[in-house]
Amino acid sequence: MASKKHRSTAGQAPASETPAAKTSLRRFFGDPTEAHRRDKMAPAAQTRGSQPPSPTTSDEPTEEQDIRSLLTQLPSKTDLAALFQKLEDSFSEKLQAVNADVQLLGDRVQALEEEAETTEKQWAESYATQETHAEAIRYLQRQLEDVDNRGRRNNLRVRGVPESAEGVPENPVQVLTALFNRILTRPLDTAILFDRAHRATRPRNLPPDKPRDIICRIHNFPLKEEIFHKARQNKDIKIAGHPVIVFQDLAPSTLQARRALRPITQALSERNIKFRWSFPFALTVTLQNKTHTITSPDDIPEFQRALNLPSSEVEDWTGLRGTSAGRTPHKPVAKVPSKTS
Numbered sequence: 001m002a003s004k005k006h007r008s009t010a011g012q013a014p015a016s017e018t019p020a021a022k023t024s025l026r027r028f029f030g031d032p033t034e035a036h037r038r039d040k041m042a043p044a045a046q047t048r049g050s051q052p053p054s055p056t057t058s059d060e061p062t063e064e065q066d067i068r069s070l071l072t073q074l075p076s077k078t079d080l081a082a083l084f085q086k087l088e089d090s091f092s093e094k095l096q097a098v099n100a101d102v103q104l105l106g107d108r109v110q111a112l113e114e115e116a117e118t119t120e121k122q123w124a125e126s127y128a129t130q131e132t133h134a135e136a137i138r139y140l141q142r143q144l145e146d147v148d149n150r151g152r153r154n155n156l157r158v159r160g161v162p163e164s165a166e167g168v169p170e171n172p173v174q175v176l177t178a179l180f181n182r183i184l185t186r187p188l189d190t191a192i193l194f195d196r197a198h199r200a201t202r203p204r205n206l207p208p209d210k211p212r213d214i215i216c217r218i219h220n221f222p223l224k225e226e227i228f229h230k231a232r233q234n235k236d237i238k239i240a241g242h243p244v245i246v247f248q249d250l251a252p253s254t255l256q257a258r259r260a261l262r263p264i265t266q267a268l269s270e271r272n273i274k275f276r277w278s279f280p281f282a283l284t285v286t287l288q289n290k291t292h293t294i295t296s297p298d299d300i301p302e303f304q305r306a307l308n309l310p311s312s313e314v315e316d317w318t319g320l321r322g323t324s325a326g327r328t329p330h331k332p333v334a335k336v337p338s339k340t341s
Contacts, residue, residue, distance in 0.1 A: 146280040148251035155249030172197040193219040
């Protein structure tokens with residue numbers, strides 16, 4: 001009996017392995033969640049005594065139908081070609097829009113470059129014209145200043161004469177006649193011909209207790225020069241105890257230029273270098289048989305290098321330094337090539 005059971009078990013083994021050996025393709029295309037759900041429900045159905053599936057029923061036809069149904073749903077070569085064509089058309093349309101934008105930007109850049117070139121040419125022409133005008137204005141300023149100083153050649157400016165003091169006449173002619181005769185060591189009542197003599201207007205920075213200058217024009221130029229040179233030699237000139245100084249009357253522009261060049265003249269004096277003022281306006285130094293001259297602010301750097309003077313800030317007394325030839329010209333902006341192709 002035992003041997004029969006053994007043979008029966010051995011004979012039934014191949015039949016039970018046949019369904020398990022078959023590989024179902026449905027699980028590769030189905031829902032794994034649904035398959036898992038069916039596996040869980042199988043034991044419950046068997047416990048209720050439900051009939052097992054008939055060994056004669058096969059799932060192969062259904063699996064083949066499912067596979068064929070899935071295969072028929074896959075896109076064909078024509079569908080893929082149409083999809084690629086659609087993508088290509090979309091990309092082509094977008095690229096055309098980008099190319100149009102790039103072309104537009106390229107045209108705008110080219111227009112800006114052409115406009116910049118035109119502006120640069122106009123600027124160069126304007127700069128050259130401005131330089132010409134600056135030189136002409138400077139020349140006219142020098143000529144006008146020279147004419148003004150020539151008209152003042154017979155003038156003297158006397159500083160320090162009190163306006164109200166005991167023993168000092170109020171009439172400027174009487175005061176200057178006595179003063180100049182004393183400088184010339186002549187009798188005080190010796191006649192001197194004045195074309196005019198008057199007090200100058202009070203400068204804004206002059207303290208109220210300081211007397212105004214007296215400006216006079218002597219008719220005889222040689223006499224005026226003699227008075228001026230002897231007054232420079234005599235450093236102890238006083239009227240009613242007040243020190244008096246005699247100057248050459250100069251144009252305001254000349255005085256402004258001399259004040260601006262004060263750092264230069266101080267440096268020259270510290271080095272015992274003699275200098276002189278020339279007309280038309282110029283500061284002149286002759287050293288080792290070589291003459292160095294300042295006529296405008298642009299001459300200062302070379303003047304300082306030639307005489308080994310320290311560099312110093314000097315006020316521009318002409319108002320034209322910003323347009324002078326010594327200014328560094330504006331550099332044009334480098335052109336950037338446009339890529340419109």
